[in-house]
Amino acid sequence: MRLMKFSASGREAYGIVEGDRVVEIVGDLFGSHERTKTVHALKDVKIEIPLIPPTFYCAGLNYTMHIKESAAKLGVEPDIPKKADIGYRAVSALVAHNEPVIIPRDATEKIHYEGELVAVIGRKVKHLSEADALSCVLGYTIGNDVSERTWQKNDRTMWRGKNTDTFKPMGPWIETSVDLDKLETMVRVNGKESTRFPTNDMLFSVATYIAAMTRYLTLYPGDVIWMGTDGSSPNIKAGDVVDVEITGIGTLTNPFVAET
Amino acid sequence: MRLMKFSASGREAYGIVEGDRVVEIVGDLFGSHERTKTVHALKDVKIEIPLIPPTFYCAGLNYTMHIKESAAKLGVEPDIPKKADIGYRAVSALVAHNEPVIIPRDATEKIHYEGELVAVIGRKVKHLSEADALSCVLGYTIGNDVSERTWQKNDRTMWRGKNTDTFKPMGPWIETSVDLDKLETMVRVNGKESTRFPTNDMLFSVATYIAAMTRYLTLYPGDVIWMGTDGSSPNIKAGDVVDVEITGIGTLTNPFVAET
Numbered sequence: 193m194r195l196m197k198f199s200a201s202g203r204e205a206y207g208i209v210e211g212d213r214v215v216e217i218v219g220d221l222f223g224s225h226e227r228t229k230t231v232h233a234l235k236d237v238k239i240e241i242p243l244i245p246p247t248f249y250c251a252g253l254n255y256t257m258h259i260k261e262s263a264a265k266l267g268v269e270p271d272i273p274k275k276a277d278i279g280y281r282a283v284s285a286l287v288a289h290n291e292p293v294i295i296p297r298d299a300t301e302k303i304h305y306e307g308e309l310v311a312v313i314g315r316k317v318k319h320l321s322e323a324d325a326l327s328c329v330l331g332y333t334i335g336n337d338v339s340e341r342t343w344q345k346n347d348r349t350m351w352r353g354k355n356t357d358t359f360k361p362m363g364p365w366i367e368t369s370v371d372l373d374k375l376e377t378m379v380r381v382n383g384k385e386s387t388r389f390p391t392n393d394m395l396f397s398v399a400t401y402i403a404a405m406t407r408y409l410t411l412y413p414g415d416v417i418w419m420g421t422d423g424s425s426p427n428i429k430a431g432d433v434v435d436v437e438i439t440g441i442g443t444l445t446n447p448f449v450a451e452t
Numbered sequence: 453m454r455l456m457k458f459s460a461s462g463r464e465a466y467g468i469v470e471g472d473r474v475v476e477i478v479g480d481l482f483g484s485h486e487r488t489k490t491v492h493a494l495k496d497v498k499i500e501i502p503l504i505p506p507t508f509y510c511a512g513l514n515y516t517m518h519i520k521e522s523a524a525k526l527g528v529e530p531d532i533p534k535k536a537d538i539g540y541r542a543v544s545a546l547v548a549h550n551e552p553v554i555i556p557r558d559a560t561e562k563i564h565y566e567g568e569l570v571a572v573i574g575r576k577v578k579h580l581s582e583a584d585a586l587s588c589v590l591g592y593t594i595g596n597d598v599s600e601r602t603w604q605k606n607d608r609t610m611w612r613g614k615n616t617d618t619f620k621p622m623g624p625w626i627e628t629s630v631d632l633d634k635l636e637t638m639v640r641v642n643g644k645e646s647t648r649f650p651t652n653d654m655l656f657s658v659a660t661y662i663a664a665m666t667r668y669l670t671l672y673p674g675d676v677i678w679m680g681t682d683g684s685s686p687n688i689k690a691g692d693v694v695d696v697e698i699t700g701i702g703t704l705t706n707p708f709v710a711e712t
Contacts, residue, residue: 246504247544252609277608280540280615284507284669296668318617348537349512352668355540357578408556408612409544 194442195221195331196365198237209234209365222314222330222413239289239364242312242333245416248286248360250308250337251401252279254394254420258306261424266345276396276404281337281418282355289364292449295430296356299340303448304425306337307379307436309391311398312366313415318406325402328411331368334444335418336361336436338428362416367441372398380435381426389422391438454702455481455591456625458497469494469625482574482590482673499549499624502572502593505676508546508620510568510597511661512539514654514680518566521684526605536656536664541597541678542615549623552709553598555690556616562601563708564685567639567696569651570595571658572626573675578666585662588671591628594704595678596621596696598688622676627701632658640695641686649682651698 194209195217206221207214214232219225221243253259253273263270287293295303314330337360344353354360375391396404401417428434430450437443454469455477466481467474474492479485481503513519513533523530547553555563574590597620604613635651656664661677688694690710697703 244506247542273608275608278611279609280542280611282507282540282669284672284675348533348535349539351538351540351665356668357670405611408616409542410617412544415544 193331193368194365195242195368197240197242198232199240200232200237204240207232241286241288242363242366243414243416244283244286245414246412247415248281248283248418249405249415250279250281250418251276251394251396251420254396255389255422256395257389258420258422258424265424273395276401278401278405278417281360282351285355285357285360287358287361287446289361289444290446291361292358292447293336293338293361293434294358294449294451296340297451300342301427301429302341303428304339304341305379305381305428305434305436306339306421306425307377307387307438308335308337308421309375309377309398309419309438310335310362311402311417311419313411313417314413316410316412318410320403320406322399322403325399325406328402329398330413331366332370332438332441333363333366333416334436334438334441335416336434336444336446337418337421361444361446363444364442370440374440376439377422378437378439379423379425380437381428381432383433383435386426387423393422394419453591453628454625455502455628457500457502458492459500460492460497464500467492501546501548502623502626503674503676504543504546505674506672507675508541508543508678509665509675510539510541510678511536511654511656511680514656515649515682516655517649518680518682518684525684533655536661538661538665538677541620542611545615545617545620547618547621547706549621549704550706551621552618552707553596553621553694554618554709554711556600557711559600560602561687561689563688564599564601565639565641565688565694565696566597566599566681566685567637567647567698568595568597568681569635569637569658569679569698570622571662571677571679573671573677574673576670576672578670580663580666582659582663585659585666588662589658590673591626592630592698592701593623593626593676594696594698594701595676596694596704596706597678597681621704621706623704624702630700634700636699637682638697639685640697641688641692643693643695646686647683653682654679
């Protein structure tokens with residue numbers, strides 16, 4: 193089932209995407225909800241950010257090739273994480289499918305994409321075992337962890353390198369039926385494939401992260417965990433369009449534009 | 453004016469604290485609100501977290517003495533920040549005045565307090581000059597940036613070192629009339645003064661941070677910026693009670709207890 197937040201006729205709602213239409217639902221996204229008789233053509237609605245997370249988690253370095261390639265570009269030894277230490281991103285940077293990523297005037301040319309699987313938490317949990325960890329996941333969506341590498345490297349924190357306004361596209365919807373081992377991530381720039389990797393080929397799996405995190409942290413409905421990326425990105429310029437597709441989930445598309 | 457969130461008779465409300473009583477208000481905390489005729493004795497209500505921030509910012513290293521003392525304890529050179537690079541904390545770790553900080557079973561003895569001034573944003577802003585920066589501040593509250601130093605030092609991120617559940621007490625209320633240069637921060641452990649410093653003796657001021665941040669980030673009503681701390685903390689044990697007082701704002705008190 194594909195749960196999507198959208199706006200139409202001046203109001204927001206959640207719906208279930210079925211082919212080229214959206215069936216509006218009422219009720220609790222994380223609990224009982226039911227279909228209504230209101231149906232929209234998918235092409236006629238504006239897709240919104242699937243939800244605003246109470247806490248926005250991000251694994252960061254979680255694929256071996258990405259870590260080695262990033263280190264090589266910086267001329268340093270790769271630093272492979274030894275355990276599932278989660279990081280954070282800022283809610284203020286989120287934008288929806290099809291919304292523009294705005295490149296600040298003083299950014300360098302090193303604007304990169306990172307196509308990521310996003311786990312969406314469906315219930316309040318703590319102290320989950322790894323075997324039970326996935327039971328708290330409502331579904332999965334897609335994120336593009338846009339980065340300005342010069343700022344990321346030189347600033348004391350990742351505040352503008354990772355969290356500049358519009359640098360965190362997420363969507364287009366939450367897919368609740370996912371076989372993690374079958375997923376493949378593909379990133380395209382202006383329609384041309386640029387990166388491809390098996391989505392679940394992570395250093396630490398979704399379940400490993402959730403078990404590690406919930407030893408100390410309570411997860412809440414709507415929290416999201418961005419799972420990191422593999423490979424590397426070319427420099428993205430204003431005018432480019434980036435698609436992040438994860439098979440079985442969908443495609444997150446965002447144009448990149450210059451700040452005016 | 454002291455704006456406080458509280459619960460009484462099974463429901464939550466905002467009120468204005470006047471001496472030992474709370475006058476309930478209705479309306480928008482960030483816009484127009486008015487006093488009601490409902491008045492509670494301050495001692496009869498439960499003080500809640502003043503608000504749940506959309507994004508939870510934290511300056512981290514922002515006082516010279518704290519940076520030098522922390523570096524000396526680690527046996528490394530002090531790394532004084534050269535510019536106002538903001539960091540983040542997790543909403544999931546917030547607790548209210550008087551609520552317990554729970555020390556995890558496997559934490560080391562290095563549990564430390566950090567008494568901090570917290571700026572609460574009152575309106576949506578971007579591209580503020582330093583001269584105009586404070587115009588977006590609704591008021592100030594107090595934070596205790598509780599830290600487990602062994603985890604902070606050894607983990608790849610500050611996730612459990614800083615963001616373990618209950619590690620972020622904030623409150624007791626938001627004071628809207630503040631003269632930053634007159635503030636003094638005092639931290640007491642079991643009633644005995646342990647740390648004292650001029651609150652505004654920061655490397656980078658509230659205005660400097662807001663101007664730097666809003667060059668790239670939009671701030672929203674309810675966002676909070678924790679401004680860092682000075683000095684250092686003794687090891688805090690289960691059974692201790694920590695007060696963070698900032699003159700002119702109030703006192704944030706939290707007992708520390710062991711995880712059971």
